[in-house]
Amino acid sequence: MRIVTKINLTLVAAVVLAAGSNFATMQATVLPIFYDLEEAASQRNQGRAEEAIASIESQVAQAAWLYASFDGIAAAARAGASASTAHAPKEDLLREMGIDHVALLDGDGRILFDHDLGEAGNAHLLSGASLPAAHPLRASQPGGVRSGLMSVGGALVAVGTAPVETSGPAAAGIGTVLLARSIDVSALSAMTKVKFRLEPASGAGTRPAFLRLPDAIEARKTLAGVDGQPVAELVTVTTRRNVGAGQTAIGWASGLMLVSMLVVLACLSVAIRLIAVRRIERMRAHLSGVAETGSLGPMTEDRGADELSDTIVSFNAMARQLAELRSELRQRDYRHGAADQAAGLLHNLRNAVSPIAAIAWALEARDKANWQATLTKVLAELERGDLDPARAAKLDGLLILCAREALKAGAGRQADLRTLQAMIGHVEEILREQDHLSQTDRQPEAVDVAEAVAQAVRRVAHRPGLVFDIRVFEAAEVLGYRVVFDQILDNLLVNAAQAIEATPRGTGRIAVEAVPGLHDGLAAVEIRVIDDGDGIAAGDVAGLFANGFSTRRERSGGLGLHWCANAVNAMGGSLSAQSSGPGEGATLRLVLPATNAQQRIAA
Template sequence: MRIVTKINLALAAVVGVSALLNFAALQATVAPRFNQIEDETAQRNQDRALEAIQLQQGQVAASARDYAFWDDTFSFMHGENASYEVKNLNAESMKALNVNFYLALEPDGGVKIDKGFDFSAGEPAELKLTSEPRFPAGHPYLAEFPEAGSRTGLVNTKHGVVAVGYAPILDSERNGPRAGTLLFGKIIDLDLLRETTKVDFELRPFAGAVASNSMVHSDDAIEVTSTLMDVEGKPIADLVSKTSRSISSAGHQAVWAALALLLLAGGALIASLAVILRRIALKRIAGMREHLVQIKSTGTLHPLPADSRRDELSEMVTAFNDMAAQLEELREQLRRQDYQHGAADQAAEVLHNIRNAVSPIAAIISDLADETDARWRDNLDKALGELKNGRIDLERREKLNQFVSLSAAKLLEAERKRHSDVATLKGIVRHVDRILKDGEALSRAERIAEPIDLPRQLRAFASVAGRRPGVSIEFDIADDVCVLGHRIPLEQVWGNLLINAAEAIEATGRGEGTIRVRVVEAELNGAPAAEIQIADDGDGFPPDASERIFQKGFSTRRERSGGLGLHWCANAVGAMGGRLFAESDGPGRGATLRLVLPKARAGLRSAA
């Protein structure tokens, strides 16, 4: 028997056994993993739906705090400010606040105002949140607040489930006595939340005996159920999300496809073995072997060089490269998760150290306050006043002089203690500063600059802003721009900048606008760089705010709070060795953000 025949028979046996083993291995490892990923996806979809409802509660609570801690509301509840209801409780005002209901309760639970509007139709229709004229004393709306804040919850009404936020009515300084309770409510818009979260879910009337969370699998979908509770802790509805079982189906198809591909490649290899052995098979197989050895030694899954000979081995090359691309995508996802977990852990450690460092401050400040308010200081002032009066007898003057001497000694001792306390406070501040600098140095030291395909990354994250109604994005970017940076933070920078631009357009009230993304050649520290310009025709900002706009806590719009996004972006870009600038010709004239990053060397671009 010829050796080629023996090799063909041996290969046939190997291919058959290998196919069976691979099929068994894939069924035992890959298929369960796809099912696990599918369950995790279903749970994430459920979590996004729950977070969307909680976000609406938080937005309503913020409005409730603003109105509850307001002198106008406080005086209105005391029978003053007769124009309050006309000015603040009309359809236009409540629509601007994005709420449907306004409820004001007297301190004894009586309903002073119950006003609402339905904005789903063309003209606002008046609504009532409750039919009760009074709430009982034990109701959560009338409960005491440990501090001046707000609470949130859900209420089941004939108009649907309503997200509510309520707070005690105090003056603008958050002082009492409490004049009642103010509540804002918003009817949960399921269609809007589905569009926002991209999750298929619904609210079903609660029909069970007790609240529960469950996950049910069917042939074509996974249903996850979570029971929602109202402000009194009673179940009012079940939130049910549906996730298609396309992932597990794709996993089973991939297993069979892998098996079929292996069998086809084996059969073709056996049929053409004689020609391959005589001509170029051994050389090409040796090249593949060297490539695999290199992968094993370096740990980097580089694709095989393109093979244009259109035979079985070239098909294997294509399949391998496709697999390498898929594995690279999975590795990228894992890297993002690792980055997020690492950042959270580092932040927790820094906060823990800071909390420990500043714990003595309260006691020191309390001691300083007690010393300042000491009664003997008032007595010292009175004694000095009497000594200035020459019409006191000698015995009284001697007693006063003795008291002043003792008080002077006590005053010196108090001053020494105050200097000691201030020195301690300075030490605490320096310690906190060292903690922060150490955390910043550590976070920067962990990141290594890598080549990034700029056009691909920009276009990928442009969808964040492009989904907003009326906002369009235009690109002017060459296809071969590659920069050096930190991939994960740079993705978050694009997200921040594009969303800020979209919100600036929406703030104009025009209903439409354009974001223009352009990349031009630049220079950074004497080296070639790329300047990315993100320009919008939104509401802009005063030119003198171009430096302060990157300060933590600074925001150009009063309705927004925080001011953390651009501050974080500037720090992240600086950690990459880049620069971030902001320009505007003034309010209403748009803005341009210019981000400068170093270019990657030609030898590194292939790894981007």
């Protein structure tokens, strides 16, 4: 991703984050004000509904006081039970005043009449024949004119009571007038412009007093009757408009802020591109050219007099220093490479020449065998010629034995000479390979693993006390350089032999196994050289293939495995070591790519 894209994305992210933060802040600080406004409106509406109901109660109470002052009502109260009629006095007037029920009690609480002034005319305000003295509707209760709420036939009514008024000494306690008016919710809602409803008081207190719905707010209040018990629940419904309007305003404000910030961002992006990005792109193009060509040419300096200009000046100074260092490093690398190559060549030649010296010592030992001295003495006696027949026959037998030993020694000498010839040829191959390497690029070839292992074992088999166990799967072939592969095997087997010789017993077993495997997802051959020698300490395994590292403190070197690791890596393989610790032996794993034919077989 280009830097200008990163800068623009960063700026866009900052703008979006700022806009989101501003939106969240307004939601957290401004929107609660609109919620409070809605709650206040709900409370006002509830108060208006309560005031409307209270107004009805007051009107009914005033009507009761007025009705109680009529002379006909006083006469009916005095008449007692004989006053019970099918119609109450002045019913038409009561209907004009909106009264739905009228009842009259005498001084003892007996119900003289209880009439429903509605069309049905079958509902009663009171139940039973009388009211007890403690009933709140009795005028004998303190307070005179009173009002309250009652439930009549499942409907809520406003009740007003007043003592019957008359003149004379018997005026007090002669009776009580009860008037009632149904609460017309629709009419009150239309009058107050407040939506509300009345619900039964059976669930009072079990539902929340304030309920916020998606489109409205419901406020509940329990209404108490004349007896102080819940008689109904007043539920006011206030449409939610403030929060929606607030959210819309916040959205518009945040959107306008985002648009303005994006405009500022666009201007800032153009300014950044003119001031920095174009110059950075020129620097990137120059560095890309350096990466492609390797030429450390200077960068064209500008006159910006800022950090980018200073960077260009510093780069040019660094390029000059790097050019000088490159020249010096090339000379050092050439010298070091030549030294490493020579050291590796000498190490491999030493491994190849060591068996030759051993065979030469064996040939010299054969020339000093006892049978040669015996043959010399026998020939000297036979040359004298004055031997008796018995002595001559004995000397003839010795002569025959010496001849047999001579023939046997000659055969051994021929075998040693053939082995010596093969080893000298191996040295010549190493030298030819080195000469070929110095002149041309090597091409990988198919190497027969079984044959290479067998030859490497023969070159090490002269060491005493070694037992070899070779297990190579059929037609095992690797793709590599045959002579280099032979040298790698020689190094691994020589190291295994030295590990065994370093043990107190001085003898041991070397196993060479070749099994199919995988390397980088492709078919490969894994060759394991396993010995039961003195093993490798855990702390030495990691540095085993480092240049100059050796577990043989008494010897100088440490070149063999380092050279092997580099050679294996050059052939596209890997070399690793594993050991359980000192005295537990070691396993060297050599993995090389299989030939194309084996790749097809594996596929």
